[in-house]
Amino acid sequence: MIRVQREDFDPGAELETLSRGNPKIGAVASFIGLVRAESGEALRAMTLEHYPGMTEKELSLIEREAKRRWPLEASLIIHRFGRLQPGERIVLVATASSHREAAFAACQFLVDWLKTKAPFWKSEETAAGERWVEARAEDEEAAGRWKAQ
Amino acid sequence: MRVRYFAWLRARIGRAEEEIPLPPEVGDVAALLDWLVGRGGSYEAALANRGAIRVAVNKEYVGFSHPLAEGDEVALFPPVTGG
Numbered sequence: 001m002i003r004v005q006r007e008d009f010d011p012g013a014e015l016e017t018l019s020r021g022n023p024k025i026g027a028v029a030s031f032i033g034l035v036r037a038e039s040g041e042a043l044r045a046m047t048l049e050h051y052p053g054m055t056e057k058e059l060s061l062i063e064r065e066a067k068r069r070w071p072l073e074a075s076l077i078i079h080r081f082g083r084l085q086p087g088e089r090i091v092l093v094a095t096a097s098s099h100r101e102a103a104f105a106a107c108q109f110l111v112d113w114l115k116t117k118a119p120f121w122k123s124e125e126t127a128a129g130e131r132w133v134e135a136r137a138e139d140e141e142a143a144g145r146w147k148a149q
Numbered sequence: 150m151r152v153r154y155f156a157w158l159r160a161r162i163g164r165a166e167e168e169i170p171l172p173p174e175v176g177d178v179a180a181l182l183d184w185l186v187g188r189g190g191s192y193e194a195a196l197a198n199r200g201a202i203r204v205a206v207n208k209e210y211v212g213f214s215h216p217l218a219e220g221d222e223v224a225l226f227p228p229v230t231g232g
Contacts, residue, residue, distance in 0.1 A: 118231050
């Protein structure tokens with residue numbers, strides 16, 4: 001399931017809902033991304049812009065690819081947009097499977113791919129002003145690891 | 150054709166989107182970029198580094214050689230930084 005929203009989410013409640021009522025699920029893996037308070041200089045706030053319509057489309061494609069590669073019983077991606085304060089949650093990725101291997105691997109895959117494919121852009125506010133975050137080569141490499149499979 | 154701009158491309162060009170009747174000489178994405186650069190000013194400056202531009206047509210990633218048709222929604226944006 002995909003959700004793109006301005007408001008915060010409750011990770012505990014989301015994970016509870018993800019696995020409830022499915023007796024085949026024996027493992028749930030999750031990732032939560034937060035707004036770092038510091039990246040060189042103190043961060044005042046971060047604004048996430050996205051491309052409504054394409055964002056949901058890309059996230060659905062990524063989720064479908066994860067389900068093709070691993071035996072998942074359920075998955076969830078929640079990604080926020082708008083202006084966020086340091087420490088706030090940005091993203092939740094959760095996967096549920098019968099066993100841990102698929103849940104762990106699919107969760108990491110989803111995070112790696114969404115970072116390089118989902119159309120979101122971060123702008124940071126610091127004492128020096130506003131600046132757009134630049135894409136990192138490390139993120140491309142992390143996503144590239146999954147290509148051969 | 151609707152052309153949309155995101156992140157620093159939107160900021161540098163100074164608008165989020167615009168309607169552009171497909172010029173006859175614009176057959177693909179690369180030709181659209183040439184045409185926009187030909188407007189000069191903020192377009193020329195924002196679109197100078199093509200390596201930093203990603204493109205979607207009708208909300209799907211495409212390359213610069215992707216053909217364009219009247220009615221397409223073309224989005225130009227920098228590499229994504231979500232997650």
